[in-house]
Amino acid sequence: QVQLQESGPGLVKPSQTLSLTCTVSGGSISSGSYYWSWIRQPAGKGLEWIGRIYTSGSTNYNPSLKSRVTISVDTSKNQFSLKLSSVTAADTAVYYCARDVVATIRNYYYYYMDVWGKGTTVTVSS
Amino acid sequence: EIVLTQSPGTLSLSPGERATLSCRASQSVSSSYLAWYQQKPGQAPRLLIYGASSRATGIPDRFSGSGSGTDFTLTISRLEPEDFAVYYCQQYGSSPKITFGQGTRLEIK
Numbered sequence: 001q002v003q004l005q006e007s008g009p010g011l012v013k014p015s016q017t018l019s020l021t022c023t024v025s026g027g028s029i030s031s032g033s034y035y036w037s038w039i040r041q042p043a044g045k046g047l048e049w050i051g052r053i054y055t056s057g058s059t060n061y062n063p064s065l066k067s068r069v070t071i072s073v074d075t076s077k078n079q080f081s082l083k084l085s086s087v088t089a090a091d092t093a094v095y096y097c098a099r100d101v102v103a104t105i106r107n108y109y110y111y112y113m114d115v116w117g118k119g120t121t122v123t124v125s126s
Numbered sequence: 127e128i129v130l131t132q133s134p135g136t137l138s139l140s141p142g143e144r145a146t147l148s149c150r151a152s153q154s155v156s157s158s159y160l161a162w163y164q165q166k167p168g169q170a171p172r173l174l175i176y177g178a179s180s181r182a183t184g185i186p187d188r189f190s191g192s193g194s195g196t197d198f199t200l201t202i203s204r205l206e207p208e209d210f211a212v213y214y215c216q217q218y219g220s221s222p223k224i225t226f227g228q229g230t231r232l233e234i235k
Contacts, residue, residue, distance in 0.1 A: 037224070046214065046227070047214055047216075047226040060222050063223065096171075111158070111159050112173055112177075112216075113163075113173060113216075114176075114183075
């Protein structure tokens with residue numbers, strides 16, 4: 001079955017750019033009707049959606065982060081990536097990637113995230 | 127922006143009891159855009175319910191979802207020890223903007 005794995009530096013300095021990659025295994029990132037999302041969770045807090053990408057390259061971002069976020073996809077490597085610029089301590093969190101399903105059932109669209117990576121912790125500190 | 131408010135913040139129950147978790151939206155949400163997730167410490171969230179009431183693959187039938195409009199409920203009919211966790215509701219709104227509730231912690235009494 002499809003599995004996701006996040007990778008990237010665990011420590012980023014303030015004002016720099018956080019860069020993470022999610023590798024998809026067990027299936028092609030290009031197959032099916034899927035978006036590919038990034039979500040983060042500060043320690044002890046709730047989940048915040050960062051943004052998502054379709055394999056066509058179309059993206060949607062959380063308006064609160066939009067000015068700092070870029071999500072891209074590399075179908076040849078079966079990966080998608082997150083860049084978050086000008087980071088501060090408030091960006092310290094566990095970052096998850098997830099498969100974002102768009103399903104059509106009896107003429108209704110259904111949206112949900114059915115496969116998640118294990119998460120990677122990113123700390124912003126000098 | 128649609129805000130999801132979950133209640134209670136913490137629910138203390140014993141194994142075998144019934145759990146009822148609430149998720150209230152600040153505006154009407156399409157049922158097919160509402161999902162529930164379970165998260166255990168140190169783990170990623172796991173999809174439980176999509177479309178407000180459809181169980182995800184492999185989810186036991188003691189988990190059920192219901193509701194429409196602005197009020198949604200996750201019910202666990204008879205709590206098992208492994209059910210004690212944090213539960214989040216999620217909605218897909220326009221823009222699009224995906225938002226989560228703040229979570230309900232289900233703890234052992």
